[in-house]
Amino acid sequence: MNISSQSGAFAPLQNDSFIRACLRQATDHTPIWLMRQAGRYLPEYRATRARAGSFMGLATNTDYATEVTLQPIDRYPLDAAILFSDILTVPDAMGLGLSFALGEGPKFAHAVRDEAAVSKLAVPDMDKLRYVFDAVTSIRKALNGRVPLIGFSGSPWTLACYMVEGAGSDDYRLVKTMLYSRPDLMHRILEINADAVALYLNTQIEAGAQAVMIFDSWGGVLADGAFQEFSLAYTTRVLAQLKTDHDGVRIPSIVFTKGGGLWLEEMGALKCDVLGLDWTVNLTRARALVGSSKALQGNIDPNVLFANPAQIEAEVAKALRSFGAPHVGAGTGSTHIFNLGHGISQHTPPEHVASLVQAVHEYSRQMRA
Amino acid sequence: MNISSQSGAFAPLQNDSFIRACLRQATDHTPIWLMRQAGRYLPEYRATRARAGSFMGLATNTDYATEVTLQPIDRYPLDAAILFSDILTVPDAMGLGLSFALGEGPKFAHAVRDEAAVSKLAVPDMDKLRYVFDAVTSIRKALNGRVPLIGFSGSPWTLACYMVEGAGSDDYRLVKTMLYSRPDLMHRILEINADAVALYLNTQIEAGAQAVMIFDSWGGVLADGAFQEFSLAYTTRVLAQLKTDHDGVRIPSIVFTKGGGLWLEEMGALKCDVLGLDWTVNLTRARALVGSSKALQGNIDPNVLFANPAQIEAEVAKALRSFGAPHVGAGTGSTHIFNLGHGISQHTPPEHVASLVQAVHEYSRQMRA
Numbered sequence: 001m002n003i004s005s006q007s008g009a010f011a012p013l014q015n016d017s018f019i020r021a022c023l024r025q026a027t028d029h030t031p032i033w034l035m036r037q038a039g040r041y042l043p044e045y046r047a048t049r050a051r052a053g054s055f056m057g058l059a060t061n062t063d064y065a066t067e068v069t070l071q072p073i074d075r076y077p078l079d080a081a082i083l084f085s086d087i088l089t090v091p092d093a094m095g096l097g098l099s100f101a102l103g104e105g106p107k108f109a110h111a112v113r114d115e116a117a118v119s120k121l122a123v124p125d126m127d128k129l130r131y132v133f134d135a136v137t138s139i140r141k142a143l144n145g146r147v148p149l150i151g152f153s154g155s156p157w158t159l160a161c162y163m164v165e166g167a168g169s170d171d172y173r174l175v176k177t178m179l180y181s182r183p184d185l186m187h188r189i190l191e192i193n194a195d196a197v198a199l200y201l202n203t204q205i206e207a208g209a210q211a212v213m214i215f216d217s218w219g220g221v222l223a224d225g226a227f228q229e230f231s232l233a234y235t236t237r238v239l240a241q242l243k244t245d246h247d248g249v250r251i252p253s254i255v256f257t258k259g260g261g262l263w264l265e266e267m268g269a270l271k272c273d274v275l276g277l278d279w280t281v282n283l284t285r286a287r288a289l290v291g292s293s294k295a296l297q298g299n300i301d302p303n304v305l306f307a308n309p310a311q312i313e314a315e316v317a318k319a320l321r322s323f324g325a326p327h328v329g330a331g332t333g334s335t336h337i338f339n340l341g342h343g344i345s346q347h348t349p350p351e352h353v354a355s356l357v358q359a360v361h362e363y364s365r366q367m368r369a
Numbered sequence: 370m371n372i373s374s375q376s377g378a379f380a381p382l383q384n385d386s387f388i389r390a391c392l393r394q395a396t397d398h399t400p401i402w403l404m405r406q407a408g409r410y411l412p413e414y415r416a417t418r419a420r421a422g423s424f425m426g427l428a429t430n431t432d433y434a435t436e437v438t439l440q441p442i443d444r445y446p447l448d449a450a451i452l453f454s455d456i457l458t459v460p461d462a463m464g465l466g467l468s469f470a471l472g473e474g475p476k477f478a479h480a481v482r483d484e485a486a487v488s489k490l491a492v493p494d495m496d497k498l499r500y501v502f503d504a505v506t507s508i509r510k511a512l513n514g515r516v517p518l519i520g521f522s523g524s525p526w527t528l529a530c531y532m533v534e535g536a537g538s539d540d541y542r543l544v545k546t547m548l549y550s551r552p553d554l555m556h557r558i559l560e561i562n563a564d565a566v567a568l569y570l571n572t573q574i575e576a577g578a579q580a581v582m583i584f585d586s587w588g589g590v591l592a593d594g595a596f597q598e599f600s601l602a603y604t605t606r607v608l609a610q611l612k613t614d615h616d617g618v619r620i621p622s623i624v625f626t627k628g629g630g631l632w633l634e635e636m637g638a639l640k641c642d643v644l645g646l647d648w649t650v651n652l653t654r655a656r657a658l659v660g661s662s663k664a665l666q667g668n669i670d671p672n673v674l675f676a677n678p679a680q681i682e683a684e685v686a687k688a689l690r691s692f693g694a695p696h697v698g699a700g701t702g703s704t705h706i707f708n709l710g711h712g713i714s715q716h717t718p719p720e721h722v723a724s725l726v727q728a729v730h731e732y733s734r735q736m737r738a
Contacts, residue, residue, distance in 0.1 A: 171714060176672035180680055223648035223670045223710070225687065262630045262649055279592035280631055301592045303545035311549055318594070341592070345540060 010208060011145035018080040019148050022211060022252030022273050024295050024332035030320060030364035031079035032357055033150070035256075036343030037072040038084045042350055044071045055100040059085050065135040066142050073147060075350070076357045080147050080211070083139060083204070085132055087154030087215050090196050091163045093124035104167075111166030113174065118185045123196040126203050133207035140208030150254075151209030153200050155216035156193035156234035163189065172221050179230055186230060194234040198241035205246045213254040213276070214238060220259015220278075227263055232270075239271045254297060258342060264289050279341030283322040291334035296323070299341040305348045309355035316359040326368050338364075379577060380514035387449040388517050391580060391621030391642050393664050393701035399689060399733035400448035401726055402519070404625075405712030406441040407453045411719055413440045424469040428454050434504035435511050442516060444719070445726045449516050449580070452508060452573070454501055456523030456584050459565050460532045462493035473536075480535030482543065487554045492565040495572050502576035509577030519623075520578030522569050524585035525562035525603035532558065541590050548599055555599060563603040567610035574615045582623040582645070583607060589628015589647075596632055601639075608640045623666060627711060633658050648710030652691040660703035665692070668710040674717045678724035685728040695737050707733075 013019070017031040039045055048068050052058040059065060069084040088106050092098035097109030112118055126133075140149050154162075162168070164175035179186045201212045219231040235255055242253055256276025260267060267275055268290035277286055277298035286296055304315045319338070327333025338360045344353070382388070386400040408414055417437050421427040428434060438453040457475050461467035466478030481487055495502070509518050523531075531537070533544040548555045570581045588600040604624055611622055625645025629636060636644055637659035646655055646667035655665055673684045688707070696702030707729045713722070 171672070173672055173675065173714060173716060176670065177675040180670075180673050180676035180684070220649065224651040225691075226670070227649070259628070259649070262651070280589065280596070280628070282593040282631070301545065301549075301595070303540070303542055304549050306542065306546040307549035315549070322594075345542060347542060 010140050013148060014145050015079055015147050018337060019210065019252060021335040021337045022295050023250060024327070024335045026328050026333065028365065028368060029361050030326065030336050030338050032338035032360045033078050033080040033082065034340055034344050037078065037082065038068045039344060040346035041344055041348040042071055042075070056098070060131045062131065062134045062138045066138045069139045070142055073143070076354055077361065078147065078357060080150055081139065081143055082150040083136055083152060083209065085135065087158065087217065088162055089129060089132055090124065090153060090200055091159050093128040094121060096163060106162065107167045108162065112163045112189065115185060118188050121189060121192050123192060123199060126199060129200060133203055136204050136207040136209050148210035149208060150211045150213055151201060151204035152213040152215060153197045155214050155219065155231065156190045156197055156238065157231035158216055158218045159193045160186065160189050161218045179226065190230060190234045194237040198238045202243050205243050205251050211252045211254065212242070213256060216255065216257040216260065219257035224262070228266065232263065232266060236270060268293055274337065276339070277341065283319060284324060287323060287334055295335040295337060297337040297339050299339065302340045302342055302345050305344065305352045305356065309352065312352060312355050313359040316356065317363050320363055320367060326364065328368060379509050382517060383514050384448055384516050387706060388579065388621060390704045390706045391664050392619060393696070393704045395697050395702065397734065397737060398730050399695065399705050399707050401707035401729045402447050402449040402451065403709055403713050403722070406447065406451065407437045408713060409715035410713055410717040411440055411444070425467070429500045431500065431503045431507045435507045438508045439511055442512070445723055446730065447516065447726060449519055450508065450512055451519040452505055452521060452578065454504065456527065456586065457531055458498055458501055459493065459522060459569055460528050462497040463490060465532060475531065476536045477531065481532045481558065484554060487557050490558060490561050492561060492568060495568060498569060502572055505573050505576040505578050517579035518577060519580045519582055520570060520573035521582040521584060522566045524583050524588065524600065525559045525566055525607065526600035527585055527587045528562045529555065529558050530587045548595065559599060559603045563606040567607045571612050574612050574620050580621045580623065581611070582625060585624065585626040585629065588626035593631070597635065601632065601635060605639060637662055643706065645708070646710065652688060653693060656692060656703055664704040664706060666706040666708050668708065671709045671711055671714050674713065674721045674725060678721065681721060681724050682728040685725065686732050689732055689736060695733065697737060
């Protein structure tokens with residue numbers, strides 16, 4: 001499909017602090033955005049979702065997806081927007097039948113549990129994901145250059161978890177049973193997923209995404225050794241196929257493995273620009289391990305946002321000090337993008353997010369003064 | 370309460386490989402036991418539980434608790450037994466009202482969520498836990514010296530999670546909200562828990578436990594910094610009060626923090642004998658970091674047991690090789706106790722456990738030959 005032609009010319013970027021920090025260039029403050037920033041904690045999101053009827057009704061409608069993506073940008077001085085979508089759109093396009101039951105997580109009608117089901121898998125036609133690319137272009141236009149737009153996908157392993165389990169899981173018994181007893185089948189799924197994710201992200205870039213993020217939400221449930229073989233190797237395969245430039249502009253890539261802190265050194269060798277970190281990781285240590293080759297993104301506990309503003313500010317200061325002296329001046333250095341260590345909770349008071357963003361901007365400016 | 374008098378004289382220990390490995394002494398094979406080895410995957414356990422009527426009916430009845438503790442010892446050549454009980458007996462004795470709804474996890478009738486509830490907490494009278502100590506003595510007698518008996522408790526932090534949440538949790542929102550907004554209350558709960566856990570474990574030792582284990586099942590959900598302040602500091606407080614000897618015999622202590630791999634170096638300074646490791650930890654690295662001061666226990670993924678015996682053997686060999694050359698000869702060295710990285714799944718085929726135990730014994734003997 002021809003995506004570039006529909007994206008047309010976009011407005012120039014006014015706030016490039018997020019992109020600069022991704023590329024390890026100095027900024028006058030530490031940029032901040034929040035995983036799941038367009039979401040249920042915002043009353044305006046809940047209103048749009050009520051109109052859309054369902055989560056997928058929201059995600060598959062260009063106007064709604066544009067509207068909710070911009071809601072947090074209108075409310076807070078965040079430094080990036082992220083496409084409103086789900087990490088499971090790719091297996092849905094493979095024909096597995098994604099649905100979201102009310103109050104429950106995602107479900108697939110056709111879980112992939114045996115050789116026959118695996119043999120039917122293929123990289124999906126990107127036309128089936130046109131609603132995503134249309135949303136990317138629409139959001140990029142609506143942003144009008146205010147902040148950059150991040151596209152994203154689940155990682156090959158994280159997609160495989162849902163594809164085999166058919167839903168969320170406490171123990172990953174089905175997917176790990178396949179991994180340990182039929183590693184050949186698991187590798188086949190992961191190859192297809194990796195190629196599909198690369199194509200999906202590249203098409204998002206063509207549609208207007210200015211950075212892309214790979215969510216390896218379930219990488220951290222793997223054993224040492226299995227992580228490297230079944231998750232990291234396929235993230236590497238995605239990155240090898242990923243566009244790093246589009247229309248002459250660098251497109252940064254971010255890899256976030258929840259629970260992956262033990263493998264930071266190995267992730268430091270990934271061909272990406274930024275590593276996302278959850279709250280268990282010490283930023284001083286992470287910077288020492290990988291900060292010379294990658295920007296770091298993260299990492300306070302989303303539950304910090306249930307404390308009062310003074311305590312939120314204290315935790316922000318702690319995180320910024322833990323990362324340490326900001327990179328200033330010309331050239332590249334070790335840079336930090338502020339975020340939570342996981343998606344924001346639906347129970348978060350919206351005014352606490354305002355305190356968070358303000359604290360990050362003010363304190364990080366002070367550190368540079 | 371006078372516990373020692375009721376324990377009387379116990380039979381001499383025939384298989385001391387587990388105790389020796391805890392104390393970093395050489396053994397002719399790598400000892401193995403499994404977290405939750407007395408459990409639902411065994412048909413004989415399900416039969417006893419059906420007779421007992423409920424989980425707490427099982428745990429509070431000395432005869433039933435003795436029966437199920439010995440079931441895996443009768444079926445497999447395991448090198449240690451572990452008291453059949455629950456990690457939440459201590460807050461139950463504090464008056465919080467523990468119950469287990471069918472098919473759900475534990476629940477407390479009286480969750481601890483405000484200053485008034487915290488002010489009512491106190492170290493419980495150990496008489497309320499007499500059923501546990503009676504079970505310890507009964508099991509120790511029934512074991513008749515075949516293998517040592519491990520006693521245990523939840524860690525102060527892990528108990529606090531359940532006490533504040535009132536049940537299991539996905540996001541630990543309530544307990545973390547208290548931690549971040551009222552750290553004074555959280556510290557008060559943890560002080561009481563630590564003193565209660567120390568007294569509880571010491572009384573288990575007096576009743577006949579030959580080693581004790583602290584399960585910090587939820588330490589890994591804490592942020593870096595918060596883990597040290599709210600979990601590790603109180604595990605340290607327990608260990609400072611713990612008996613290291615009883616009746617002239619060394620009583621080894623084990624600390625297991627699920628998801629604690631990032632803090633291994635700090636845990637290496639704990640005053641305990643063994644560190645338990647989950648499957649995300651690389652044994653070579655862990656041995657290099659802490660193996661000179663501690664024995665290591667773990668750590669294959671319980672889901673490995675869903676693969677076939679040949680694949681189980683391959684994973685056993687991988688884990689033993691990852692730990693590396695066994696300590697042999699006189700004096701102390703770096704030792705390994707085989708275990709899973711978490712409790713065994715209720716869906717595990719019992720015959721696969723036989724393959725696991727046999728593989729550990731045979732392969733670890735070969736490594737010493």
